[in-house]
Amino acid sequence: MILTVLSALAEPTRLGVIALLADGSEHCVCELMPKLDATQSRMSRHMQVLRQAGLVVDRRDAQWVRYRLNPDMAPEIRQIIKAVLEASEKHERAAA
Amino acid sequence: MILTVLSALAEPTRLGVIALLADGSEHCVCELMPKLDATQSRMSRHMQVLRQAGLVVDRRDAQWVRYRLNPDMAPEIRQIIKAVLEASEKHERAAA
DNA sequence: CCCGCTTATGCGCAAATGCGCATTAAGGAG
DNA sequence: CTCCTTAATGCGCATTTGCGCATAAGCGGG
Numbered sequence: 001m002i003l004t005v006l007s008a009l010a011e012p013t014r015l016g017v018i019a020l021l022a023d024g025s026e027h028c029v030c031e032l033m034p035k036l037d038a039t040q041s042r043m044s045r046h047m048q049v050l051r052q053a054g055l056v057v058d059r060r061d062a063q064w065v066r067y068r069l070n071p072d073m074a075p076e077i078r079q080i081i082k083a084v085l086e087a088s089e090k091h092e093r094a095a096a
Numbered sequence: 097m098i099l100t101v102l103s104a105l106a107e108p109t110r111l112g113v114i115a116l117l118a119d120g121s122e123h124c125v126c127e128l129m130p131k132l133d134a135t136q137s138r139m140s141r142h143m144q145v146l147r148q149a150g151l152v153v154d155r156r157d158a159q160w161v162r163y164r165l166n167p168d169m170a171p172e173i174r175q176i177i178k179a180v181l182e183a184s185e186k187h188e189r190a191a192a
Numbered sequence: 193c194c195c196g197c198t199t200a201t202g203c204g205c206a207a208a209t210g211c212g213c214a215t216t217a218a219g220g221a222g
Numbered sequence: 223c224t225c226c227t228t229a230a231t232g233c234g235c236a237t238t239t240g241c242g243c244a245t246a247a248g249c250g251g252g
Contacts, residue, residue: 029198030197040199040200041200044201045200045201047199048200063196063197063198064197065200
């Protein structure tokens with residue numbers, strides 16, 4: 001379980017998705033694709049990994065699929081995500 | 097950097113090592129091996145991954161190599177480890 | 193119905209990961 | 223020096239992962 005979460009986060013595109021979804025709102029794949037410089041099939045599969053790890057949920061809205069962070073995520077997992085995002089922010093700053 | 101840390105943690109034996117080292121003291125490979133049910137070469141390579149991720153440091157002591165959590169680990173990384181260990185503890189309890 | 197847009201998926205391939213086995217290396221004891 | 227213990231590493235192999243390409247599937251509009 002935790003291992004699934006960690007593997008899901010241990011990939012730049014997927015971590016990028018989590019960072020983008022961390023604003024709490026919904027985003028469709030077609031919006032994430034250009035922001036993360038990923039092709040459609042790549043994005044779709046990465047989203048599947050995040051879904052299976054229980055990190056995101058999806059909702060069909062007409063021809064779009066809207067993703068958001070799983071609102072029922074366990075608090076411990078939420079805490080991991082928080083720590084990871086804070087760490088990556090710090091490191092982006094350091095790199096810039 | 098964060099990705100390296102996450103991949104390092106996303107493996108059961110390595111996560112087990114971190115959990116064992118979390119007591120703050122030193123442990124030699126020969127002690128970790130039986131506790132994590134790992135062969136010698138497996139352990140050695142996993143320790144290398146943890147070292148390269150900056151999570152542990154090693155020290156030669158006679159014929160042993162003693163490992164401990166990297167005391168110079170960045171606080172953000174430390175925070176990730178803390179969150180991960182707490183989550184895995186909770187989940188072990190749930191599984192038991 | 194056909195078309196266009198968005199997303200998912202089957203397939204094959206290349207690269208990465210994890211492992212065991214055997215060997216090497218490093219250190220201490222006799 | 224040899225022998226023993228502990229740890230690292232070269233090698234080959236099997237599995238997993240990540241990807242592109244093409245195709246299918248879901249939805250709305252005309």
